[in-house]
Amino acid sequence: MPNTQQLEDFVSQVRRDILRQVHKVNSGHPGGSLGCAEFFTALYQEVMEHNSDFNMDGIGEDLFFLSNGHISPVFYSVLARSGYFPVEELNTFRLIDSRLQGHPTTHEGLPGVRTASGSLGQGMSVAIGAAQAKKLNNDSHLVYTLHGDGELQEGQNWEAIMYASAKKVDNLISTVDLNGQQIDGSTDDVLPMGSIKAKFEAFGWTVLEVKEGNNITKVIEGLNKAKSLTGKGKPVCILMTTMMGNGVDFMMHSHKWHGVAPNDEQLENALGQNPETLGDY
Amino acid sequence: MKKYTNTGNKDTRSGFGAGLAELGKANENVVALCADLTGSLKMDDFKNNHPERFFQIGIAEANMIGIASGMTIGGKIPFTGTFANFSTGRVYDQIRQSVAYAGKNVKICASHAGLTLGEDGATHQILEDLGLMKMLPGMTVINTCDYNQTKAATIAIAEYEGPIYLRFGRPKVANFTPEDQKFEIGKAVLLNEGNDVTIIATGHLVWEALIAAEKLEEKGISAEVINIHSIKPLDEAAILASVKKTGCVVTAEEHNIIGGLGESVARTLSLNNPAPQEFIGTNDTFGESGTPEQLMEKYGLNAEAIFAASEKVIKRK
Numbered sequence: 037m038p039n040t041q042q043l044e045d046f047v048s049q050v051r052r053d054i055l056r057q058v059h060k061v062n063s064g065h066p067g068g069s070l071g072c073a074e075f076f077t078a079l080y081q082e083v084m085e086h087n088s089d090f091n092m093d094g095i096g097e098d099l100f101f102l103s104n105g106h107i108s109p110v111f112y113s114v115l116a117r118s119g120y121f122p123v124e125e126l127n128t129f130r131l132i133d134s135r136l137q138g139h140p141t142t143h144e145g146l147p148g149v150r151t152a153s154g155s156l157g158q159g160m161s162v163a164i165g166a167a168q169a170k171k172l173n174n175d176s177h178l179v180y181t182l183h184g185d186g187e188l189q190e191g192q193n194w195e196a197i198m199y200a201s202a203k204k205v206d207n208l209i210s211t212v213d214l215n216g217q218q219i220d221g222s223t224d225d226v227l228p229m230g231s232i233k234a235k236f237e238a239f240g241w242t243v244l245e246v247k248e249g250n251n252i253t254k255v256i257e258g259l260n261k262a263k264s265l266t267g268k269g270k271p272v273c274i275l276m277t278t279m280m281g282n283g284v285d286f287m288m289h290s291h292k293w294h295g296v297a298p299n300d301e302q303l304e305n306a307l308g309q310n311p312e313t314l315g316d317y
Numbered sequence: 318m319k320k321y322t323n324t325g326n327k328d329t330r331s332g333f334g335a336g337l338a339e340l341g342k343a344n345e346n347v348v349a350l351c352a353d354l355t356g357s358l359k360m361d362d363f364k365n366n367h368p369e370r371f372f373q374i375g376i377a378e379a380n381m382i383g384i385a386s387g388m389t390i391g392g393k394i395p396f397t398g399t400f401a402n403f404s405t406g407r408v409y410d411q412i413r414q415s416v417a418y419a420g421k422n423v424k425i426c427a428s429h430a431g432l433t434l435g436e437d438g439a440t441h442q443i444l445e446d447l448g449l450m451k452m453l454p455g456m457t458v459i460n461t462c463d464y465n466q467t468k469a470a471t472i473a474i475a476e477y478e479g480p481i482y483l484r485f486g487r488p489k490v491a492n493f494t495p496e497d498q499k500f501e502i503g504k505a506v507l508l509n510e511g512n513d514v515t516i517i518a519t520g521h522l523v524w525e526a527l528i529a530a531e532k533l534e535e536k537g538i539s540a541e542v543i544n545i546h547s548i549k550p551l552d553e554a555a556i557l558a559s560v561k562k563t564g565c566v567v568t569a570e571e572h573n574i575i576g577g578l579g580e581s582v583a584r585t586l587s588l589n590n591p592a593p594q595e596f597i598g599t600n601d602t603f604g605e606s607g608t609p610e611q612l613m614e615k616y617g618l619n620a621e622a623i624f625a626a627s628e629k630v631i632k633r634k
């Protein structure tokens with residue numbers, strides 16, 4: 037198991053990868069990606085039992101589904117640096133003939149990706165199916181998901197949330213990235229959702245809160261706590277508060293960097309705040 | 318001219334239910350999902366005999382499509398069951414992203430397609446589903462004609478790796494294809510050989526095409542009748558060989574003529590061997606309440622309409 041410093045170094049490199057990917061093609065979504073660097077690092081470097089020698093069925097290992105597919109830069113960086121595909125391939129993000137599509141997909145056969153996501157609100161249903169298949173296969177491993185908070189405005193989520201508790205899908209840990217931002221502004225301005233915690237609880241889920249979603253130690257603690265609560269008849273939800281654009285001072289505290297790439301000068305500034313630790317690709 | 322015998326009217330949805338029941342016994346990877354229409358889809362046998370592999374989703378079709386997609390991860394072969402409208406239009410984006418684009422081995426099984434749903438009316442009578450589904454890259458689209466063929470198709474599609482849309486219906490219709498038929502995806506079935514006109518029909522219109530061919534024969538017109546159960550992939554070779562011989566074609570489907578089988582046939586012909594074509598189908602309209610027979614008559618989807626279209630298209634040669 038890596039120690040905390042090693043994990044923080046990993047996060048710093050992931051942030052660099054995110055920034056460099058979106059800068060190169062002047063497109064992509066850095067804000068939410070940066071906010072979830074700790075979460076992905078925790079999952080793939082510490083919490084999940086997974087096999088980078090990728091097999092779609094994933095029997096005998098934990099699975100992860102990214103529902104808010106637009107934060108693909110963080111997903112790609114962590115998959116590459118966890119051994120799923122060469123880190124040099126991050127150079128092809130969003131380019132023609134690439135496996136690293138703007139939004140993640142199985143279509144080009146990128147190892148580590150088990151569904152297509154991008155059109156929001158579909159990931160939890162797919163994850164529930166995978167979790168129920170695990171039960172049929174007597175596979176005791178877990179299924180993890182990540183969702184944006186704005187994404188919960190899509191109704192299909194609530195079909196899935198209702199179903200997961202009704203059918204006791206208790207091998208599922210769904211994390212909601214509470215960064216409070218979406219494209220048009222803050223979630224409270226666009227469509228206030230009230231208490232997401234109360235909603236999940238009312239739907240019969242066990243709910244945990246990770247208030248410091250950009251503290252790798254706290255994220256790991258939260259995920260491990262969630263793991264300990266699986267297998268008890270209820271799906272588990274982690275409400276994880278993060279900062280969009282975390283790690284880059286001028287990208288924080290705003291929705292403006294949801295889907296905008298930094299220019300040359302901004303990139304240099306941002307990279308200066310996040311040291312190269314594992315080697316740039 | 319070959320004569321076909323109706324061994325007794327049966328609904329195609331019951332063919333699906335019977336096929337699914339056999340699959341339940343034969344293939345432990347087959348799972349079934351239903352959105353609160355178990356009885357209508359005739360899924361009770363599977364549900365009762367394999368409760369651990371039957372998933373009642375509730376009235377939540379989007380969730381059902383997503384769950385089906387996820388179940389393929391781990392090697393399951395999911396069959397979803399609901400009405401054709403709720404199997405396609407209601408969940409188009411879920412099918413597009415989580416099934417077709419993701420390349421998942423999901424079998425979307427759709428009953429109550431078309432006008433023959435009857436009295437429930439236009440909200441439930443989808444006439445656009447074949448078009449919606451055939452436009453999705455990688456999607457196989459099947460529309461079976463009777464009980465026996467629907468049962469055979471249901472069993473056959475479990476052996477095929479990839480997303481499939483299987484369309485069938487509610488009314489009891491003639492059951493005339495062989496009980497022991499081998500169902501081959503993408504393979505046309507030549508029902509009658511003829512020289513003057515090719516009638517290409519799918520679904521409930523196949524039996525009507527056979528009746529029309531008999532009436533045409535009485536008038537000295539020799540009609541070739543082809544049952545196209547696979548809208549996609551389309552058996553282009555069979556169509557081209559027939560139309561090369563007859564020189565004209567009538568297509569017949571319980572679907573909008575915009576986007577349906579007829580347009581696929583027209584594209585095939587225009588690229589290879591342009592020929593006069595008449596289209597039997599609904600003409601850019603919604604349905605309405607009524608009995609299946611009344612509706613098929615009002616919207617021109619029966620043997621009489623195929624007969625008239627055949628006479629017309631021969632004159633255009």
